[in-house]
Amino acid sequence: MRGPLSGLLLAGVLSSCAAMDESVRVERGPKLREFERPRIVEGGVTGKISIDAATPSKLTLALSGYDTCRTERVEEFAEERIRERRGAGAGASISAGVLFTAASVGALVASFVLSKEPDRSHIDGAGRYGPSQSVNARAWSIGFVCIGVPALAVGLVQWLRTGEQVETVKVEQLAGQRDEICNVRPIDGPLHLRLEDGSVLGPMPTASGVLSVEATPLKAPLDGFVFYEREVTLDEGSRALLIAFNGCAKLEREAAADASAMATGALLKRLEAARACRQLRGDAVQAEQTRLEEELARRREGGEAGTFLPGAKSLKSFEEAVQAYPPRFTLVEGSADLAKGLDELTGQNVLVRGRVQAGLSPNIGVVAYADREVFVFLPPDAPWVSEDFPLGSTVELVGVVSGLQTVGERTAPLVRAVWMRKVP
């Protein structure tokens, strides 16, 4: 029993020693068939915006979830995988194996012929004679067989394993795919509003897949919607409505009493907002749009802002300005006119006396009086503008109130100055 087991073990060891060069070659065969395979993959979230004409400052977003139904066009081919094995040293191993095994057999045969008489010329440390020639021959035989048989076995194993194995398999190749939106259903969940200034509002819960957004609390234009960190995709019509909604919100949020007091950049942005808003409010913003377009046309023809009130350019002094534009209201601390509302002041000549509080732009400054403030528009070409009006200095001016104006984050009545001077 031990003999065959030892033989198997030896064969296993020898086989593992028989290193083989192996290469795999793939050959594409003919196309077997072509078919379509439907799959459902991850979809997304879409939103449809609607705005009721009666309530243009309220936006309604209907949220829908969908899957992507993908149809893959698959081509199936037959493919042959040819595995080639080559034993590089098989020939040399077999040669050496045969040679050494033959030598071993020869030595073994010789051992029966040679003398069995011990070598009496030697007596070793254990008191024994040297081995006979027969024993020596057998020892050589064993040595040769130990080299020859493994070499022969390795060579034979390599030779037997040399060859090629062909495996034919079916392989699929994706020839194309078509994606379609499917399984559309309303979804509910926390929705975030992303504004153009980078801030995010929310989460806001939807009801039956619908969310209503009021324009009033929005401090910046609405840029998009985020549902569970995924962008809500808007269709073309919804994007257009969103732009119109943002335009109307801007017009409401930023007052602009006097277009001539606005910087050209701000004027263009407001005009853009008015044009966008017209989609929702129609004629309601027509007047504003026309006003802005006229101002823009005037600037294109006559240059940057800085138009003078009628006759203002020819004035030579503050006193002349007071005579030309006699103030109807006096806006100074302690004046009874402080109680007047904006509606009463708008379009009227006023005298303002207060302290320079800030400069918002090269042409607009803030003058504070009592607990109030006004924006003062300074015509750039006016002769008195060259005078320095440092912050904190007391000034008085005569001008015309244009209405409420927004500059950046601040909103205040705008006074178009006819003349302004420092008061000692």
Add this chain to the structure above:
Amino acid sequence: MRVVALLVLACACQGPLASDAEVCRDVVRRLCSSRCAVADAKLGLTMNSDCNMQLTTAAGCEVDSFTFEGAGTNRNDFLSCRLPIIRTGDHIDQVPACEDVEDMFRGCPSMAQFYGGPP
């Protein structure tokens, strides 16, 4: 079983046991071929002594029936004492070095008495 197989392999390159008389005479041959001063002094040999005859006779191994047991010694002990003088080789004609001869007598003083040396 494995030990037996190893022993068989180890013994395969060895011959049969040499007789006690041959081992005894092998030592005599080596001592007489070297004729080291130390050996001569230990064994009481002179220039004119027939070394082989004297030592073989003194040990009693001139006959093939000689045995170490019969001579009052032990074969294994004798072989151990013999080891230094076969360092240069175990051929029967090998001449040992005098240091090895001296080494043998230093390790086994009884060898001098065995070969008839003066007490």
